[in-house]
Every structure is written in structure tokens, then in C-alpha cells.
Amino acid sequence: MNSSRPSITVFACVLICSTPCLAGDFSDPIAQNEIYFTQFQTEELHQEPISSPDGHLIAYLKVDPQDIGNRRLWVMERDGGNPRPLIVDSRSHIQAYPKWSPDGQLIAFTSDLGGETGIWTVHIETGVVTRISDRHLGADAFAVAPTWSPDSEALAVTEYGINTDHLLKYNLSGEEPDTLCQARNIIFPAWSPDGNSILFSGETHGDGSFWILSLDSRAIEPLNSDGVIGFYPAWSPDGEWIAFQSDPGPHIYVLRAKGGSPVQVTDDSLVTGARTVAWDHDGEALLYSGHPLAEQGARAHLAIVDTTGQNFAILADVTQAGGAMNVIGRQTPSWSPDERFIAFTSFVEDTTISIVEIKGGDVREISPGNGQTFSPSGDEIAYVHGNALWTSSLDEVDPYPITLALPGDIIRPHWSSDDEWIVFENRNTLWKVSPYGGEPRPLFEDKGLAFTIGWAENSQYFYYISPRTQGTQDAGNDGWGGLWKLATTWASPPEYVSSNVGWWTDISDDASFVAAGGLSASQGLLIQRLSDGTSKRLLLEEKPGHQVISISVSPSGTRVAFYLVTQWHTHTWIADVRNLINQSVSLP
Known part of the structure; x- marks a missing residue:
């Protein structure tokens, strides 16, 4: 503020x-x-x-x-x-x-x-x-x-x-x-x-x-x-x-x-x-x-890379200087459904929602705000402004509020592919609201502590991170909490998936793998399959001294978008x- x-x-x-x-x-x-x-x-x-x-x-x-x-x-x-x-x-x-x-x-x-x-x-x-x-x-x-x-x-x-x-x-x-x-x-x-x-x-x-x-x-x-x-x-x-x-x-x-x-x-x-x-x-x-x-002239960047580690590219500068984790570390980039565009938060004197065309590199500002998420049709974006959730068409015509201003920050909203819900973090738990407006509802009856990951499996499940873990596999990673999923189309208790593997975790739409960043440049971008736990770490040598934050896996699961910032120390x-x-x- x-x-x-x-x-x-x-x-x-x-x-x-x-x-x-x-x-x-x-x-x-x-x-x-x-x-x-x-x-x-x-x-x-x-x-x-x-x-x-x-x-x-x-x-x-x-x-x-x-x-x-x-x-x-x-x-x-x-x-x-x-x-x-x-x-x-x-x-x-x-x-x-x-x-x-x-x-x-x-x-x-x-x-x-x-x-x-x-x-x-x-x-x-x-x-x-x-x-x-x-x-x-x-x-x-x-x-x-x-x-x-x-x-x-x-x-x-x-x-x-x-x-x-x-x-x-x-x-x-x-x-x-x-x-x-x-x-x-x-x-x-x-x-x-x-x-x-x-x-x-x-x-x-x-x-x-x-x-x-x-x-x-x-x-x-x-x-x-x-x-x-x-x-x-x-x-x-x-x-x-x-x-x-x-x-x-x-x-x-x-x-x-x-x-x-x-x-x-x-x-x-x-x-x-x-x-x-x-x-x-x-x-x-x-x-x-x-x-x-x-370093002199340092910037935070929006970047993409194939899950194979090929075709790394910087798409846009998102700040005038490095060290923007407080702003962009709380909101992830969002892919358009056709993967032609990425919406992201840029920060100079205040936060702004912008869109970059992946092939041409053209950048266009949409609205003041942060925390962008594309609609399933790709012609609207929901975002956070003034502690309320808003939506706007890409031509910036008639933005309207989805919610009233809420106590505390709205963090990492995610629009479901079936257009039924937007899930977001607020006051340490998860909420869902209709994209057409209404009263947000808690995702859990006990309003437990949780952090968003995203929708998967045709929006049948929402994946999230909880401090609670089950099982003994990957016990060394329990400090990052556990990866869980919750069915949103029928009543059932949350299901434990695996230990979380790092910071700013996201999941592929088919729930086959997760991607995560870390607190140092040496951690790069981690890709881990959920079926067998096999993983690979992509070290982005094109930008030494930068860490990967705020991960977003593309709808096809072939590319990952993220922010690059000077490593946190x-x-x-x-x-x-x-x-x-x-x-x-x-x-x-």
C-alpha cells in the first residue's frame, strides 16, 4: 500500500x-x-x-x-x-x-x-x-x-x-x-x-x-x-x-x-x-x-521454457529493478487457453495487469491490479484490485467487480476450465466464488490453512498445499507441506497426493506432474512426475544469479511460465x- x-x-x-x-x-x-x-x-x-x-x-x-x-x-x-x-x-x-x-x-x-x-x-x-x-x-x-x-x-x-x-x-x-x-x-x-x-x-x-x-x-x-x-x-x-x-x-x-x-x-x-x-x-x-x-540495471523478468529445458525466452521486464518478490511472488502468470498470450503483473510505482503475445512479444496493459487469471474462453481476465476480485474483457470494456472488498489480500485466483468457479487465497484459507459474482464460500468446512496450486483433471479437482502431510515418502521435503486435492463437483474429503517439492508449486492440467521453484538460483526449475516421483531440475544458465518464482504450467503441459528475480538472500x-x-x- x-x-x-x-x-x-x-x-x-x-x-x-x-x-x-x-x-x-x-x-x-x-x-x-x-x-x-x-x-x-x-x-x-x-x-x-x-x-x-x-x-x-x-x-x-x-x-x-x-x-x-x-x-x-x-x-x-x-x-x-x-x-x-x-x-x-x-x-x-x-x-x-x-x-x-x-x-x-x-x-x-x-x-x-x-x-x-x-x-x-x-x-x-x-x-x-x-x-x-x-x-x-x-x-x-x-x-x-x-x-x-x-x-x-x-x-x-x-x-x-x-x-x-x-x-x-x-x-x-x-x-x-x-x-x-x-x-x-x-x-x-x-x-x-x-x-x-x-x-x-x-x-x-x-x-x-x-x-x-x-x-x-x-x-x-x-x-x-x-x-x-x-x-x-x-x-x-x-x-x-x-x-x-x-x-x-x-x-x-x-x-x-x-x-x-x-x-x-x-x-x-x-x-x-x-x-x-x-x-x-x-x-x-x-x-x-x-x-x-x-546489480546495476537488474530487472525482474517474465520468462518461459519448455518442460524439456529447451526454448528458454524472456518475454517481458516486470519491474524497473530487481527484488520484486513481495509483489510478483504472491501472484502467478496466467496462460490464455490457446497459449498465445500470458497475463502477468508488472510493478513500477504500482501493480498493473499486462498481457504479452508469446510469438510477437507485444505487451499491452489491461488494468491496474494484480493476480490475473484467464477465463476458459480466453476473452476475459479476472484480477485483484482494491482487495476485491474484478473481471475485465481484453478490450478493457466495462470491468466489473465479482466480490466486494474482502478483509486481507486476495492471492493467486484460479478460474476453472468449466467456468463454474474462481478459487483464491484469503486470510490463510481457500475460497470459491462464481465468476458472475456473489458471496465467496470457503472451500473447506474447517477453513483450514492452505495455499493454492490450481485446477486439474477438467476442473474436477482443485489442488492445494497444506502444512499437513501423510505418508513417509519424501519425508525430507515435509517442510514444504503436503500436496492435496479436493473434488469440487461432488462431496468428498480432501485426498493426500504427495509431499510438496518446493516453492510456488503448480500442477499440469492432466495432474501428471508438478513444477516448482526455489530460494536460490542453484535450485532452478524442478519438474517432478507424480506417478513415480522421478524429477529433473532445469538450471537456467542464460540468467545466472536469478531464481525461479511464481510457476505457471501451460494448458498443454509442454511449457512453463515464471518470473526470474535476483536470488533471495x-x-x-x-x-x-x-x-x-x-x-x-x-x-x-
Whole structure:
């Protein structure tokens, strides 16, 4: 969502400062407008750094880009020395969003071990791991983050629902959780250092998206962030400041706890994006994950290749610069039924639905929006605009809404070949709606967590990914969840198909094979047959350093369309903001 963002101007010049630098593998500080940035230099994939309360250790997620299920909590000394795992567990699962307890004894984190998203703790000294939550929290592991009470005796976390979220409080002593509040959206809660309130990102209001729950009165009040939409907030130790991330980028901002105009800390001069911000132990610096700068002139591209690996071609640029995964990674290209055209989302200042002719390469813009899907006749496109599902003819005449605006984003709509339904993701589950309009209906009675793959077998089945898996085959891939199918023309329970094989999975129309991308260029495009599990990996040497995302198999099953983006990577960064937050008179 676009909004104006007040910020300190970051000049083009970069100064290597003369202040003492951090030891070990941290870079020399880079000074920009009295903010000092240091980067932990490693070829490993590190995410979500946090400092121990005494400042002696940094915890982080060490990620194997070839296996999302191998995402583990590690710690290292403050100078980068003695890195070591906190949790050694060979079972495939995701760990995310570590949060250090204020007393320094435990780290809480999110995990989907066993196919259900929950909150766990690990003891720093003993390594004992304990599950805290007593239920599936209604979203994937990357949507759920815990927050500690100041006395280290409780954790608060969101339980996501279809229409209403609940903020739960879990005491470490093991009682049933208390429901602190409910609201339409409760995203990434953050407990205040004085223990009196919990901040979270929720429904947008006139001054932003942050809300504060009073734990005394249970009243929920909006917090003014001057219209900036923020996520993943973190309180400074003294409770005077709030750090958060905001798109585009995203980038890191700081805001006075009483509200006002945020001040931008990071920008595109050093990283293409910055996320998962945490305050350092002394409240004078911020730790965050930073995405490296894209190469000069880098673009994200729409490309196609035969399933044999032949006839690779780039059809269009979809962004002016690399690093567009936040936009195009959530919406897949769509083939026209005759395979003459591909509809795709391009992004410059906002998202636009465009169509490219495969043979001639001509590109035509259709409408503002994203999340395109061709009708079975090929003369209409359904797409997302303003949190509603719309449809438009290819001549752009009289677009009309299929749905009203829905809470949360509509992701990856798929139009069935029999013209009966459009299925899409919304608020962590799947919905179907008639292309002619009407009230969307949940695809599952229990409204379970799921991600779209697509229609197959003449629209008799819709295929999707669930965190739940069955069977023992390909157990090493269980971190990607399971591939399931649901009959849509008769009542029957979902059927388990196989373990999922990667990111952005799509299935051929005859359900004979799946195609998937990955988090690094070395993973290329994976093609795997469902009948016997045989697979091949297509490495696209024409575009080295690019990863394959948002897969779309052609109706004939002979070609695959996808986006190519510079490969996803993050480094641990520390931004010393003491000069910034001490300018109390000059800051808005």
C-alpha cells in the first residue's frame, strides 16, 4: 500500500567512519546522516537477528536455501565468533521469529513442527525445547510471531480466524490461554516494556495501521503513524520508541511511542529491503535482516521454457529493478487457453495487469491490479484490485467487480476450465466464488490453512498445499507441506497426493506432474512426475544469479511460465540510531 513517508534524506555519498568498528566478521561502520550501519559478512543465509538482553549474544535463523525445512535457531558471540545451533532436530519443519525473554533465559519462536503452527521456547543453557501453544494458530509459520511479557512469565500470540483474530496470552506455567482481545486483524503483537499495553498492526485507519490494547481496560485505540502502514513493530527497551517495517521495500522506520511522523532508517542505498527489526539490548541500535543491493540495471523478468529445458525466452521486464518478490511472488502468470498470450503483473510505482503475445512479444496493459487469471474462453481476465476480485474483457470494456472488498489480500485466483468457479487465497484459507459474482464460500468446512496450486483433471479437482502431510515418502521435503486435492463437483474429503517439492508449486492440467521453484538460483526449475516421483531440475544458465518464482504450467503441459528475480538472500545488519533518537527537539 502506498503512502507518503517522512524520512531523513539519505545522500548519495557513503562515508566510511573513523569510529571503532565491531570485531570479527562485522564490516566497518558506514555512516549516513549520523546513522552508523554495520553488516555481518557471511555467505550463509541469516535472518531475523536479535540481541540477548545483556548484549553478549546474537541469535538468528540459519537457513539452508536448498531446503526450507532446514531453518534453525543459532546463536553467536557479539563479535560474530563461536556460532552454534540452539536446536538440533533432523525433523523437517520451519522455525521463525525468535524473541528473547527479558530475563535472558529463554528464546520463544514459531514452528510448524507436526504440520501445525505453534509457539515454542528453547532454554539457552540446557537446550530444552517446550511447546507453549495448545492449538494450531490458524496461519503459516511466517505469519505468527510471539511477544514476551516484561516479567518473562507469559507470551502473547495471535490466533488467526476467518473473520476475527484472537490475541491469546499463554502463561509459561501451563494454564489454558486467556483471550486478551479480538479484532478483525491482529498482526505481529508487541508487548510494551511497562507491561501495560500490547501494540499490533491491524485494520487501516485514518492515521495508519497500528493499534494499542490497554491490558487494564481492554480498550483498543489507534496509534497515529501519519498514515504509514507498518508491520512487525518492536518497542525500544525504555518504551519511548517503536521500530517497524513498511512497504515498499520493505524498509525500517522509527516512531515515537506516543505517535507522530515516522522517520525512515534504511533505504535502497545500502539494501533493497530491510525486515524483522529488533532493538539492541541498550536501545541505541536496531538489528534487522537486509537484502543485498541488486546489480546495476537488474530487472525482474517474465520468462518461459519448455518442460524439456529447451526454448528458454524472456518475454517481458516486470519491474524497473530487481527484488520484486513481495509483489510478483504472491501472484502467478496466467496462460490464455490457446497459449498465445500470458497475463502477468508488472510493478513500477504500482501493480498493473499486462498481457504479452508469446510469438510477437507485444505487451499491452489491461488494468491496474494484480493476480490475473484467464477465463476458459480466453476473452476475459479476472484480477485483484482494491482487495476485491474484478473481471475485465481484453478490450478493457466495462470491468466489473465479482466480490466486494474482502478483509486481507486476495492471492493467486484460479478460474476453472468449466467456468463454474474462481478459487483464491484469503486470510490463510481457500475460497470459491462464481465468476458472475456473489458471496465467496470457503472451500473447506474447517477453513483450514492452505495455499493454492490450481485446477486439474477438467476442473474436477482443485489442488492445494497444506502444512499437513501423510505418508513417509519424501519425508525430507515435509517442510514444504503436503500436496492435496479436493473434488469440487461432488462431496468428498480432501485426498493426500504427495509431499510438496518446493516453492510456488503448480500442477499440469492432466495432474501428471508438478513444477516448482526455489530460494536460490542453484535450485532452478524442478519438474517432478507424480506417478513415480522421478524429477529433473532445469538450471537456467542464460540468467545466472536469478531464481525461479511464481510457476505457471501451460494448458498443454509442454511449457512453463515464471518470473526470474535476483536470488533471495539476507544479511544481518545493525543500525546505530542513537544520534537519531536523541535529536528529540528536531524530530517530528
